[in-house]
Amino acid sequence: MILNKVLYRSVTVFDLIMVAIILVLAMVIGKTVSLYLRRFLKEKIEKGHLEILVKIVSYTIAVIALLIILPILGVKLSGLLVAGGIAGLAIGFASQSVIGNLISGLFLMVERPIQIGNTVNIDGTVGIVEDIHIISTTLRTLDGLLVRLPNQKVFTADITNYAANVARRFEYVVGVRYSDDADKAIEIIKNLIKQHPLTLKNPAPMVFVDSLGESSVNIIVRIWAPATEWFGVKTELLWKIKQALEKEGIEIPFPQRVVWFANELSERGSSGS
Amino acid sequence: MFGTYNAPLNITQEGISLSVQKDGKNLIYHRDCLGGQVEKHLLASKGKILLNPVEPVNRPKALTPYLLIEFEKALLSKPKETRTIFLRFPLEIGVYISTDTDFEILDIFSLTNHKFTLYGDPRNGVICKYWKSPVYSTIPSLSTLQEGIIELTITNTNSHWIEVTKAIFNAYGMKVYYNKTTASMKANINIKTKETAETEFIDTPLQKGMKKSLEIYASRKISVVKPKFIMEFGL
Numbered sequence: 001m002i003l004n005k006v007l008y009r010s011v012t013v014f015d016l017i018m019v020a021i022i023l024v025l026a027m028v029i030g031k032t033v034s035l036y037l038r039r040f041l042k043e044k045i046e047k048g049h050l051e052i053l054v055k056i057v058s059y060t061i062a063v064i065a066l067l068i069i070l071p072i073l074g075v076k077l078s079g080l081l082v083a084g085g086i087a088g089l090a091i092g093f094a095s096q097s098v099i100g101n102l103i104s105g106l107f108l109m110v111e112r113p114i115q116i117g118n119t120v121n122i123d124g125t126v127g128i129v130e131d132i133h134i135i136s137t138t139l140r141t142l143d144g145l146l147v148r149l150p151n152q153k154v155f156t157a158d159i160t161n162y163a164a165n166v167a168r169r170f171e172y173v174v175g176v177r178y179s180d181d182a183d184k185a186i187e188i189i190k191n192l193i194k195q196h197p198l199t200l201k202n203p204a205p206m207v208f209v210d211s212l213g214e215s216s217v218n219i220i221v222r223i224w225a226p227a228t229e230w231f232g233v234k235t236e237l238l239w240k241i242k243q244a245l246e247k248e249g250i251e252i253p254f255p256q257r258v259v260w261f262a263n264e265l266s267e268r269g270s271s272g273s
Numbered sequence: 274m275f276g277t278y279n280a281p282l283n284i285t286q287e288g289i290s291l292s293v294q295k296d297g298k299n300l301i302y303h304r305d306c307l308g309g310q311v312e313k314h315l316l317a318s319k320g321k322i323l324l325n326p327v328e329p330v331n332r333p334k335a336l337t338p339y340l341l342i343e344f345e346k347a348l349l350s351k352p353k354e355t356r357t358i359f360l361r362f363p364l365e366i367g368v369y370i371s372t373d374t375d376f377e378i379l380d381i382f383s384l385t386n387h388k389f390t391l392y393g394d395p396r397n398g399v400i401c402k403y404w405k406s407p408v409y410s411t412i413p414s415l416s417t418l419q420e421g422i423i424e425l426t427i428t429n430t431n432s433h434w435i436e437v438t439k440a441i442f443n444a445y446g447m448k449v450y451y452n453k454t455t456a457s458m459k460a461n462i463n464i465k466t467k468e469t470a471e472t473e474f475i476d477t478p479l480q481k482g483m484k485k486s487l488e489i490y491a492s493r494k495i496s497v498v499k500p501k502f503i504m505e506f507g508l
Binding site for chain 1: 333334336337386387388389390391392395396398399400403
């Protein structure tokens with residue numbers, strides 16, 4: 001029979017068909033389990049955790065399928081272990097960066113300095129984490145570009161995660177004229193912050209005179225906002241502060257310098273005579 | 274104001290103007306409140322409109338499911354003692370449209386000023402909707418649509434006097450009841466230590482005859498994982 005026809009060593013056509021069936025089954029099971037995991041756990045687990053769980057399950061299914069297929073194809077797993085030592089050395093050298101990325105990827109998944117959906121700065125690249133794969137991490141930059149970073153680079157880079165905490169602080173420096181009432185300016189700014197719904201009540205905002213500058217009295221304004229909202233609040237409030245101060249007759253001065261002429265008096269005297 | 278109405282309808286109360294008017298074969302929903310306007314076309318020739326108070330964590334933005342009520346004056350709770358107090362909570366009004374089988378949220382609005390706060394530290398804490406309330410020993414009479422009443426039963430399971438300045442509630446477990454004019458909730462706070470307590474809601478009305486509000490979070494099919502809230506960053 002054609003099914004019993006030996007193709008290579010002891011591998012028959014039947015074995016190949018079995019391998020194909022197992023592969024298809026593994027793919028179907030992998031896809032189905034992933035689909036159901038996503039569907040059932042979508043609202044119960046954070047998106048980042050869910051993606052990691054789905055990946056772990058998918059890879060486990062793939063490894064189990066591989067372990068079933070290899071003996072059918074005549075590859076002895078015990079022999080593989082012996083050969084694995086030598087082959088591993090060769091492969092290790094050849095795929096140093098791949099293995100490095102893989103291990104870094106695993107460490108990233110365990111340590112989780114970044115999560116899917118976080119806005120981060122990785123080695124100067126600012127963007128939103130789209131996905132953390134086993135080998136690489138993809139970011140969507142704020143101008144809409146897709147950047148792929150090898151996990152080894154991500155793992156060893158300086159990472160700033162703008163969304164790791166639920167709240168963050170931003171700051172303005174508002175300069176007012178020396179002739180203006182700084183206390184009144186502080187009161188106006190505090191009222192504006194209080195009225196804004198997305199500025200946090202606690203930690204309380206701080207508004208104080210920080211320095212006496214060359215051209216202005218500098219007021220520092222420090223405001224806490226939910227991490228998801230801070231940028232909108234920051235862009236909105238600054239202009240409102242400027243408008244509110246101007247409405248009360250308090251102006252933000254241009255840089256200025258008072259120049260005294262050494263011979264001013266004598267010139268005035270001569271022009272007046 | 275709360276209750277079920279048949280479209281077309283027209284309601285004007287406390288600065289709220291709400292209407293559902295015929296527009297050919299369809300309906301137009303219009304709401305005007307505190308300068309904010311919403312207009313939606315409803316592709317139906319008739320329908321029932323339900324107005325009821327909803328979990329007060331949706332406006333101005335549904336940033337968090339947690340509501341923090343700070344007490345105007347701190348409370349000192351006697352060891353091993355249970356006492357009931359009454360607080361005010363900010364009211365948000367949900368407008369639902371019904372088909373024969375279920376209700377769908379159409380709009381949510383509020384007459385109150387909104388504020389958020391952080392409970393805990395930025396790393397481990399949570400963002401909460403903020404409200405400050407006086408503490409009452411008896412049910413206060415409220416005559417506006419700005420606030421509802423929450424009955425809070427405080428149980429101090431500790432063997433020391435403990436000061437309580439706030440309570441945090443999880444909207445996922447909120448059970449809001451209403452009659453024509455008032456909205457209410459009932460909750461417990463169990464004080465464990467000087468720094469920790471647990472809050473949960475009781476699914477019973479404050480007064481007889483009150484109806485239960487439709488739960489927004491339940492209607493969005495978000496499963497109730499943690500209806501309780503554990504206050505672990507101080508009371």
